[in-house]
Amino acid sequence: MxxxxxxxxxxxxxxxxxxxxxxxxxxxxxxxxxxxxxxxxxxxxxxxxxxxxxxxxxxxxxxxxxxxxxxxxxxxxxxxxxxxxxxxxxxxxxxxxxxxxxxxxxxxxxxxxxxxxxxxxxxxxxxxxxxxxxxxxxxxxxxxxxFRPDAGRKAEPGPVTWQERPLTAFPGEEGWPAQSPDGSLVAFARREEGAVAFRVQLLRVATGETFPLTEEPGDETSPAWSPDGERVAFAREVAEGFRLCVAPAMGGPVQELGPLHWALGGHDWAPDGASIVYSAKDGQEAPMRLLRLRIADGGVEPVTTPEPLSRGDTWPRFSPDGAQLAFVRSDRGSSREVLVMPSAGGEVRRLTGGFSTTGGLDWAGDGRSLVLSATLRGTYELWRVPVAGGAPELLPTKGHRALHPDCGRDDGQLVFVDSLLDTELEIRTLAAPEQAQTVAPSTRLDTGARFSPDGRTVLFVSERSGSRELWLLDRDSGAVRQLSAFAGDALRKPRWSPDGRRVAVNVTRNGWLQVVVVDVASGLQRQVTPDGGHYRLGHWSADGTGLFYSRERGAEWQVGRVRLDGTGAIDVHCPGCLSLHEQPDGTLTYFRETEPGLFRGLPGGREDRLSVPEDDGAGTENLEVTTDGSWFTRVTGAESWLSYRDFATGAVRNVLRLPDNATGEFHVSGDGREVLLSTVARSGSDLVLMAEPGGSAQ
Structure with a gap:
């Protein structure tokens, strides 16, 4: 060790x-x-x-x-x-x-x-x-x-501090920086305050002057320089989908490259300039995969073939000599890993993993390490990962969330995005939805909020302690207390037990998605699913004695149930089911992998389709099931709504128009009178230039 x-x-x-x-x-x-x-x-x-x-x-x-x-x-x-x-x-x-x-x-x-x-x-x-x-x-x-905080500090030399200076400080958001080969320009995507679309711009590092890459309309992101510094490739959203485009750096017509795709996930220009490797998928359920586009004739060929039900491969980056290709692979749970393979094809090697989310990566100029934005400790930070193997090492940054690192060709200089996202929780009464009460305010991310069964306590996930933890708000006194001490493990989907005495939550530990139960009174926690697999948290059983989950089994997800002590795990016969919910009368409602919609299992193996995705919009993440109906968010015209579907009649009614700054997360109280919303209080991002000690951030 x-x-x-x-x-x-x-x-x-x-x-x-x-x-x-x-x-x-x-x-x-x-x-x-x-x-x-x-x-x-x-x-x-x-x-x-x-x-x-x-x-x-x-x-x-x-x-x-x-x-x-x-x-x-x-x-x-x-x-x-x-x-x-x-x-x-x-x-x-x-x-x-x-x-x-x-x-x-x-x-x-x-x-x-x-x-x-x-x-x-x-x-x-x-x-x-x-x-x-x-x-x-x-x-x-x-x-x-x-390691003892109160002793021996003077004998230990302090960490070497990098020099930082802001490259941009515009209102709005800037992202996806890319340094030109000579380091004089930085291409980036900017969304001005109040605007909807990002536009690619170029920034002169010496003067701070910016100018647009193109004059054509469209949402543009992910600029990447050609090796000779003459052109910039970027992703553009059009009415039919997304496609790669390229434009001269100093102005000229835009050229469209390759076919249209359902989504794009980053791209990089090969050092010889002959091709671009990019991440794309051609359908909502398909995984992202890496493709190679030949510049000469526009031909496209596959580079990777991820598992069908995985999230797939993103963020491709060539090594400086062009011999290797690094990228991020996301599995069916919530784990990401960095992989490296020969750029000409061959064996894929795992470099590091266990990240719950990643925010980009790039090769260091010497080709011996990668710089990765990842949530290894609960928030986005920059980590140096040796290609030869070894533990990731933290690069010190002074801002909020460090994303989209770009190392350019200078070993001692990189540009990254300093991102701020402050969300708040608010409660609205559905009888008078125009009145909003902000609860448990902080200057950090607050998310995943849920009313307790009796409505007196609010459970939520917050970064106010420095890492994502479970917190409780007592609505009578307004007191807030930290419930968990996961110390860097990524958390998602907390769920109250029916009696309000426990909380179940999905936790990413050592790269595996696990289900953990936390006792509300003591804070004691127990992992109820075994190591070595991915287990998506579903819902509590109706009697509160167990939990439903979906576990990875080959290329499918198998619904199961486990007792609170981790014993008695059994598979539930419900082929292709996801996110299973048990009603007090034993009826099961669920989603299916192979067929859209919400279903209800009936005696004798029959089932009813209770909803269709065209009506119920965002699906499992933004839908709450009750005994008689379902709450969900949907967009009608230019407005977003919290809506309710009655299972008996099939009727849908809009209940609450969501504010423009709503994130889409919600939870309706058990009596149907109140709703918890997550809203964006502050957001923004700027570009930062960072130079190693002895270098220059001028």
């Missing part, structure tokens, strides 16, 4: 460990064979943070999974009841082979540049021998102090 890199290595296999997990293990390793009390561990690792004791229990549980340890027959970490934990693995010198490549002090957790420049310094290092050949290299003298 390499503490500063938050890395566990077994042979040629490396796993990234969360910083707090590493800190717990370092504390135990600094006192091998001794009992380290729970209080000592909480004070050392969670100093200054209010957490439940279960946070430590969960951390040790995750450590055991990473180290293949068993709490019932421990070989690494032993639980001492009512006291704490102790490290029982023998401590001794590591074999030379195990420490190869790690004898020098490991990298700091903050990368110093592109390529990374290792900082000097001497430390005393001991090796911790673990079972099955897993060797942990633990800085017992230095790292144990370094």
């Amino acid at each position: 390499i503490p500063r890199r938050h890395l566990v290595r077994r042979g040629d296999v490396e796993r990234t460990m969360e910083p707090r997990l590493m800190a717990v293990l370092v504390q135990l390793a600094s006192r091998p064979g001794e009992v380290v009390t729970r209080t000592e561990l909480l004070d050392a690792v969670w100093a200054g943070t209010v957490v439940q004791e279960d946070a430590l229990t969960q951390a040790v549980s995750q450590l055991r999974r990473l180290l293949d340890d068993d709490s019932r027959a421990p070989a690494v970490i032993e639980t001492i009841p009512k006291q704490g934990y102790r490290l029982i693995a023998a401590v001794g010198p590591a074999p030379a082979a195990a420490t190869a490549g790690a004898a020098a002090p490991p990298e700091a957790p903050v990368a110093a540049g592109l390529p990374l420049r290792h900082r000097g310094g001497r430390s005393r290092w001991l090796a911790l021998a673990l079972p099955a050949g897993l060797v942990a290299i633990v800085a017992v003298v230095v790292a144990a102090v370094w």
Whole structure:
């Protein structure tokens, strides 16, 4: 184990460990064979943070999974009841082979540049021998102090700070920056305040002057420079779909490239200028795949063939020498991974994974690493990923969310998007919907809000603590408290139990989508689905004793049910069903993979179609099912509405016109009188130029 890199290595296999997990293990390793009390561990690792004791229990549980340890027959970490934990693995010198490549002090957790420049310094290092050949290299003298927030800081050199300066500060949004080959220009997409469409513009870095790439109307994004700097390729939305276009950088007619597509997901120009590799799909249910477009004759050929039910491949980027192609692959759950393959075709290699969302990537100028925007710690940050293998390393940025990195051809300079998104929660009474009450305000992202069954508490997901966590609002007092301590795990779709005593939520852990249940009174949490698979959270059973989920099984999703202690998992016979909901009378409502609409299962295996997607718009994510009908959002003309369908009559009525800044998320109270909405309070994005120490951000 390499503490500063938050890395566990077994042979040629490396796993990234969360910083707090590493800190717990370092504390135990600094006192091998001794009992380290729970209080000592909480004070050392969670100093200054209010957490439940279960946070430590969960951390040790995750450590055991990473180290293949068993709490019932421990070989690494032993639980001492009512006291704490102790490290029982023998401590001794590591074999030379195990420490190869790690004898020098490991990298700091903050990368110093592109390529990374290792900082000097001497430390005393001991090796911790673990079972099955897993060797942990633990800085017992230095790292144990370094991880303690209240000690030893002066002896540790501070992180190297990059120089930053804003390139743009326009009202509205800017995104998708691309530096010209000589670095004098940056192409980007801009949406002016109040406008609907993005337009590609060029910015002179020296003067800040901007001018449009084209004069033609259309929504334009994702500019990419030709290797000679003469042309810019970009994506344009037209009435029939999306297509690639190219225009001279200094003005001229726009040329359309290739066929129309249902969606585009990024593109890059090959370094030899002969082709463009781009991400596209040709239908709503199809996965994104990579295609190669030949500039000479306009021919298109496939590059990747992702699984049919996956989300597919996006963000293709050529290495500087053109030999390799990196891209992001998204599976059927909520996990993304970075893959690398020979650009001419061949074996696809996984570089890193476990991200719940990504916001772009690019190759560093030396071709030995990638810079990736990802939510490894709950919010978008920039990470340096060595192509040869190893843990991602954080690049320090000063803004809000760091997206769309572009490294250009200068090893020491990159441009990225600093994005701000502040959402608020509001409650409206459906009898008087013009009156809105903002609740639990913050300057961070608040989402996924739901009324408790009795309507007195609001559950929501917020980034106000620095990572996405579950929070509770007491409507009587207005008090807000943090419920969970996931510390960086990505969260989505929280659901109250019928009795309001528990919350189920989808959590992405180590790249797998899992279902976790949190006790509202204590904050204790239990993962009820096994590791090593993707499990989409559905709904609670009507009696509250179990949960429905959809699990990945080959190329399909299988609906199942599990008890709250993780036992008794069974498959539910409902071929092709998704998002199954059980009514109090045992009736099941569900969506199907192969046929659009909302269905209801009846006795004898019969079923009714309760709705059709043409009426009910956005489908499973923006639809709430009740015993007698369904709430959903839909667009009629230029207006968005919260609407209700009565199952008995099939009649649909518009109930609430959604405000223009609504995100589309909603939850209607159990009595049907109130609705929770998520709205955008502030949003915007600017381009930032970032230079490594010793470089110039001028």
